[in-house]
Amino acid sequence: MDKTLAIAANTFREAIRDRVLYLLLGFALLMIGSSIFLSLLTVGSREKIIIDLGLSAISLFGVLSAIFLGVSLVFKEIDKRTIYTIVTKPVGRAQFILGKYLGLVLTLSVNLVVMTLGFYALLLYEGAAHARLLPAIGLTLLELLVVTALALLFSSFSTPILSALFTLGAYLAGQLSWSLRLLQDRLDPGIGRAVCEFFYWVLPNLWRFNIRAEVTHAVPVPLAEVGLAVVYGLAYAALLVFIACLSFERRDFT
Amino acid sequence: MAVLEISGITKSFTSHLSMGRTQVLRGVDLKVEAGEVLGLLGANGAGKTTTLKTAVGLLRPEQGSVRLFGMPITDVRARARMGFLPENPYFYDYLSGREFLDFYARLCGIAPSRRAARVAEMLARVGLEDRADRPLRKFSKGMVQRVGLAQALINEPDLIILDEPMSGLDPIGRREFRDIILELRRNGKAVLFSSHILADAEALCDRVAILRGGKVAACGRLDSMLSDRVRFWEATLSRVDPASLNVPHEKIWQRGEQVVVRLQEAEQVDTLIEEVRRLGGTLRSLVPHRRTLEDLFLGELGYEAPEETKAPAAEKPPIPKSRG
Ligand SMILES: Nc1ncnc2c1ncn2[C@@H]1O[C@H](COP(=O)(O)OP(=O)(O)O)[C@@H](O)[C@H]1O
Ligand SMILES: [Mg+2]
Numbered sequence: 347m348d349k350t351l352a353i354a355a356n357t358f359r360e361a362i363r364d365r366v367l368y369l370l371l372g373f374a375l376l377m378i379g380s381s382i383f384l385s386l387l388t389v390g391s392r393e394k395i396i397i398d399l400g401l402s403a404i405s406l407f408g409v410l411s412a413i414f415l416g417v418s419l420v421f422k423e424i425d426k427r428t429i430y431t432i433v434t435k436p437v438g439r440a441q442f443i444l445g446k447y448l449g450l451v452l453t454l455s456v457n458l459v460v461m462t463l464g465f466y467a468l469l470l471y472e473g474a475a476h477a478r479l480l481p482a483i484g485l486t487l488l489e490l491l492v493v494t495a496l497a498l499l500f501s502s503f504s505t506p507i508l509s510a511l512f513t514l515g516a517y518l519a520g521q522l523s524w525s526l527r528l529l530q531d532r533l534d535p536g537i538g539r540a541v542c543e544f545f546y547w548v549l550p551n552l553w554r555f556n557i558r559a560e561v562t563h564a565v566p567v568p569l570a571e572v573g574l575a576v577v578y579g580l581a582y583a584a585l586l587v588f589i590a591c592l593s594f595e596r597r598d599f600t
Numbered sequence: 601m602a603v604l605e606i607s608g609i610t611k612s613f614t615s616h617l618s619m620g621r622t623q624v625l626r627g628v629d630l631k632v633e634a635g636e637v638l639g640l641l642g643a644n645g646a647g648k649t650t651t652l653k654t655a656v657g658l659l660r661p662e663q664g665s666v667r668l669f670g671m672p673i674t675d676v677r678a679r680a681r682m683g684f685l686p687e688n689p690y691f692y693d694y695l696s697g698r699e700f701l702d703f704y705a706r707l708c709g710i711a712p713s714r715r716a717a718r719v720a721e722m723l724a725r726v727g728l729e730d731r732a733d734r735p736l737r738k739f740s741k742g743m744v745q746r747v748g749l750a751q752a753l754i755n756e757p758d759l760i761i762l763d764e765p766m767s768g769l770d771p772i773g774r775r776e777f778r779d780i781i782l783e784l785r786r787n788g789k790a791v792l793f794s795s796h797i798l799a800d801a802e803a804l805c806d807r808v809a810i811l812r813g814g815k816v817a818a819c820g821r822l823d824s825m826l827s828d829r830v831r832f833w834e835a836t837l838s839r840v841d842p843a844s845l846n847v848p849h850e851k852i853w854q855r856g857e858q859v860v861v862r863l864q865e866a867e868q869v870d871t872l873i874e875e876v877r878r879l880g881g882t883l884r885s886l887v888p889h890r891r892t893l894e895d896l897f898l899g900e901l902g903y904e905a906p907e908e909t910k911a912p913a914a915e916k917p918p919i920p921k922s923r924g
Binding site: 348349352353356359360363426427428430431432433434435436437438596598599600 | 613653656657658659660676677679680682684685686689690691692694695703704706707708709748751752755
């Protein structure tokens with residue numbers, strides 16, 4: 347376990363040197379800040395627009411950071427050949443993958459905290475720093491766990507660019523996968539219905555992590571629903587990381 | 601039991617230009633015994649790196665097997681007793697030498713209480729103590745190579761595998777690297793290293809293996825491979841007219857005032873001495889030319905060693921061979 351943590355710590359150290367991270371963080375803070383001006387231009391509750399935009403910016407830029415850093419996470423180690431001296435040490439390949447994953451998750455968590463602090467600074471200024479928004483940000487962290495695991499898995503067998511496209515595709519499909527359930531109900535039992543069912547289960551149900559509209563409008567979210575989303579996110583991410591480890595186990599490093 | 605036993609490994613790569621695959625290793629057998637230094641020699645592209653990467657588990661052989669301390673390479677207990685320095689290594693360049701080695705010590709499971717001391721010891725061993733806190737980004741190629749050796753030795757391995765360890769080092773660095781390898785051997789460690797530089801192998805190896813055509817073309821103790829036989833004798837004579845010299849020789853030519861005769865057989869040497877005496881000349885020198893590693897290397901690679909070292913510009917062309 348200490349070996350995994352050592353790799354995670356080193357991954358964190360490397361990731362926080364990545365300019366892309368700061369660029370995306372800058373954009374996120376810019377978008378959070380600019381919600382003040384946008385709220386002046388649009389009709390509707392000023393507070394709700396600021397909250398809605400802020401929460402969306404945190405999720406969007408969190409996901410983009412997860413994709414961009416996630417797809418090159420392992421690729422960089424292979425490309426720069428730093429992996430040669432890591433996996434030849436008495437370190438299991440699964441330990442390596444897990445360490446890389448945890449290191450990036452730590453980076454993204456810190457990033458999320460920074461964005462949240464920026465967001466709450468603005469909310470304090472606006473007098474709208476409600477604690478009820480925090481669960482929405484908490485679920486964003488779970489979304490990032492899943493998206494990072496997707497990026498890691500795709501990058502374990504393809505190039506960073508393709509992996510980024512795959513991950514983005516899976517992310518979008520995962521936002522909309524609830525509609526498969528609706529479609530399924532309209533179909534007669536048969537092959538079409540089975541296909542719907544299959545994709546519903548295979549695609550990440552990322553919409554489960556989105557309670558932004560509810561917290562914005564102060565609509566209560568059942569605790570069971572949040573709990574289910576947490577369990578689902580952890581299990582789904584764990585499964586993806588496990589598959590990534592398997593795919594990595596037999597790989598050649600040329 | 602051999603420390604490392606590679607038997608019959610094959611490996612091919614898909615080449616980008618053609619649709620087919622290039623077979624790089626065609627059944628490589630190699631055994632490293634405890635406490636010996638084995639040099640893996642071969643021209644560029646012979647497959648040395650591919651062999652070593654398969655040995656350390658970075659590549660999976662298509663056929664054949666690799667046993668490290670009697671265990672498969674996937675066993676971390678086997679890897680715990682091995683150290684590896686890749687060809688032209690690259691490391692996390694944002695870490696300082698000390699941080700880098702501490703990280704690797706942690707990967708080897710060295711207890712936190714012993715880590716700092718071990719890292720300091722390794723830094724001293726490769727002569728980097730005073731530059732230990734600079735980031736690797738600012739290290740020269742030679743310094744990276746040294747810190748690379750330090751990471752390979754940090755777990756006090758019984759087998760150290762080094763891929764072209766001397767490349768990119770200046771003469772002082774090469775000397776220090778050699779000394780470290782010899783010291784490892786004195787301490788009973790086994791070393792397997794690849795090189796295309798023969799002088800390194802001659803200076804260090806107990807045994808060499810020459811890789812050619814995807815196989816080990818020759819393998820053995822350096823002394824027995826080389827002192828096999830005298831390839832030819834070369835005699836330098838003075839005050840002798842080459843035309844009147846009646847010895848069955850291989851070649852004869854004039855070098856300044858002197859005459860050089862190359863003889864193939866030991867019996868011809870006696871005849872030559874009698875002839876020189878008969879003609880009233882002087883035998884200046886008589887040198888047996890043995891097989892060198894270079895002859896062996898080139899010979900094993902399918903070239904015939906050149907018959908004669910290049911003549912200096914001032915030298916006269918060889919005298920036509922006389923019958924005799
Ligand atoms: N990943 C790879 N893909 C395709 N060809 C490769 C790969 N790695 C090595 N080769 C080829 O295999 C041959 C042997 O390479 P290598 O083992 O690096 O030789 P050496 O270390 O003896 O110089 C070379 O012809 C090289 O082009
Ligand atoms: Mg090589």
